[in-house]
Amino acid sequence: MVGDPTGRTDMRTMMTKETIDYNAECFKAQISKFLDTSSDKITFVNNADWLRNLNYMDFIRDYGIHFSVNRMLTADAFRSRMERGLSFFELNYMVMQSYDFLYLFRTYGCEMQLGGNDQWSNIISGVDLVRKTEGKTVYGLTFKLLTTREGVKMGKTSKGAIWLDPDKTSPYEFFQYWRNIDDSDVSNCFKLLTEIPLEEIDRIDKLSGEELNSAKEQLAFYLTELIHSNKEAVLARNSSKALFSGMGNVEGMPCTELFESDIECGELDILNLLLKCGLVTSKGEGRRLIEQGGLVLNDKKVSDPFYMVTEEQLKNSIIFKKGKKVFHRAFKG
Numbered sequence: 001m002v003g004d005p006t007g008r009t010d011m012r013t014m015m016t017k018e019t020i021d022y023n024a025e026c027f028k029a030q031i032s033k034f035l036d037t038s039s040d041k042i043t044f045v046n047n048a049d050w051l052r053n054l055n056y057m058d059f060i061r062d063y064g065i066h067f068s069v070n071r072m073l074t075a076d077a078f079r080s081r082m083e084r085g086l087s088f089f090e091l092n093y094m095v096m097q098s099y100d101f102l103y104l105f106r107t108y109g110c111e112m113q114l115g116g117n118d119q120w121s122n123i124i125s126g127v128d129l130v131r132k133t134e135g136k137t138v139y140g141l142t143f144k145l146l147t148t149r150e151g152v153k154m155g156k157t158s159k160g161a162i163w164l165d166p167d168k169t170s171p172y173e174f175f176q177y178w179r180n181i182d183d184s185d186v187s188n189c190f191k192l193l194t195e196i197p198l199e200e201i202d203r204i205d206k207l208s209g210e211e212l213n214s215a216k217e218q219l220a221f222y223l224t225e226l227i228h229s230n231k232e233a234v235l236a237r238n239s240s241k242a243l244f245s246g247m248g249n250v251e252g253m254p255c256t257e258l259f260e261s262d263i264e265c266g267e268l269d270i271l272n273l274l275l276k277c278g279l280v281t282s283k284g285e286g287r288r289l290i291e292q293g294g295l296v297l298n299d300k301k302v303s304d305p306f307y308m309v310t311e312e313q314l315k316n317s318i319i320f321k322k323g324k325k326v327f328h329r330a331f332k333g
Helices: 017-031 057-067 088-108 119-136 171-179 183-193 198-204 211-226 230-246 269-279 283-291 309-314
Strands: 112-116 137-144 255-258 268-269 293-298 308-310 318-322 324-331
Touching: 017 268, 057 088, 057 119, 112 119, 119 137, 137 268, 171 211, 171 230, 171 324, 183 198, 183 211, 211 230, 211 308, 255 269, 268 269, 268 309, 269 293, 269 308, 308 309, 309 318, 309 324
Parallel strands: 112 137, 255 324
Antiparallel strands: 268 308, 293 318, 318 324
16 A cells, blocks of 8 residues: 555556455465464464544654654665655555554563565664563564665566466466576575575586586576466476477476457468567567577578468477577477
């Protein structure tokens, strides 16, 4: 309901209550993969239960007095936005997150808040609020964010992000992302995302060529198995190898099924096919992709933006390669 300005160049898109509630349930389902939710070892709470019904006047009188605007504006999340514009709406985020910590301390005895290191200012603000209102000491623990060596957050792609949800990023695409990370990022990913001993990671850091590619495959398999399953990891790895060997099963590859209604007179033009597969967002983008030599169909580069794909080709299944890393299969059902 109130967006976190951290890491943003502009205000976050407003979401409806229904969308927010749906997202919360999705987060709960994802976390359940890693934490035992079948017993009383973990308690899920939703801050909507105590934030949505707050009386704003009472809230500001009771807690607003504990926040220095001058100090808030020294936080990176706010300072970086001052030139482009920071709304009073967003300024409330730190106050809300701080109150969350106070509420959880009072209600559940929560004494530690965890988060990425971009949340440091918000967490410390909560620590201060508990100290000022309750006279108690609580703690914050932050984690290093996953970034490239240039300091850019990993996970950002032309599509937006790498998702844990298989409906947003398929297990195959997830595997391919980690299999194709930059050589300079391999060591850092192993350190942050696996339990492999540091001595082994130091050895991996010295690898190059095929040995380094093998390490990337190891990383991709480990993470795909962790997030999805061993079955999906094996399928993604086999599909990945099949692409480069020209043989084998490509069942795990993202695919689009076409129907009789999609095809006219036994053919389908390449630009419309790219749109149906979600590989481009417009015909203009598809045309530029082809003109720049970035599209391969069944191992042959497509150079004609008016190329027609036949129904017979689609019955046999075709494989697109967009750029160096994006693969997609299309077939007629």
